[in-house]
Amino acid sequence: MSADVSNALEPWQIHGERTLYDNRWVKLDLVDVEPPGVKRFEHHVVRLQHVSIAAVLDDQDRVLMLWRYRFVPQTWGWELPGGIVDEGEDAHSTALREVEEETGWRPDSLKHVVTYQPMVGMVDSPHEIFVGCGATQVGEPTDLEEAGRIEWVPLADIPAMMARGELMGSGTLVALLHLLASRGKSAAPTASA
Structure with a gap:
């Protein structure tokens, strides 16, 4: 994708997040997101280690x-x-x-x-x-x-x-x-x- 196309796109807006579970191995957050042109919703995000x-x-x-x-x-x-x-x-x-x-x-x-990120849609690792x-x-x-x-x-x-x-x-x-x-x-x- 060219830089011109990606510059024309808007990132998702993040309105807040809360942690549902957290320990040294895994963290589960519920993130309040709003993609461009889409109704705002809560998205689960799993955060693992580097x-x-x-x-x-x-x-x-x-x-x-x-x-x-x-x-x-x-x-x-x-x-x-x-x-x-x-x-x-x-x-x-x-x-x-x-x-x-x-x-x-x-x-x-x-x-x-x-x-790289192995599961970029829901997991940050x-x-x-x-x-x-x-x-x-x-x-x-x-x-x-x-x-x-x-x-x-x-x-x-x-x-x-x-x-x-x-x-x-x-x-x-x-x-x-x-x-x-x-x-x-x-x-x-x-x-x-």
């Missing part, structure tokens, strides 16, 4: 992943390391920390590639994606809640894993799709970078 996710490649074009169980969908699947950005911490530091805590590997470096090449094994995972199987998965296997429904979480999908789309382009991370 999240950071990392895709780390090795020199064999494999990505560091976790095979783990998620009780909400009651299924096993593959995920990239990641987690909540702690208060006072920047997203880059979170990505580095989460990779090490969840896998025992310390990334050589990470580069930010995108920030910024997700930041980082990619990098190279890592050093520094020990065993220290976050036992995240424990599962840790593997370097060939990037070439990702499309088949996706087709089988083995990849969990939008952050994992966004990061892996970025890596696949970037292959062969100068912007793609490579082991020599």
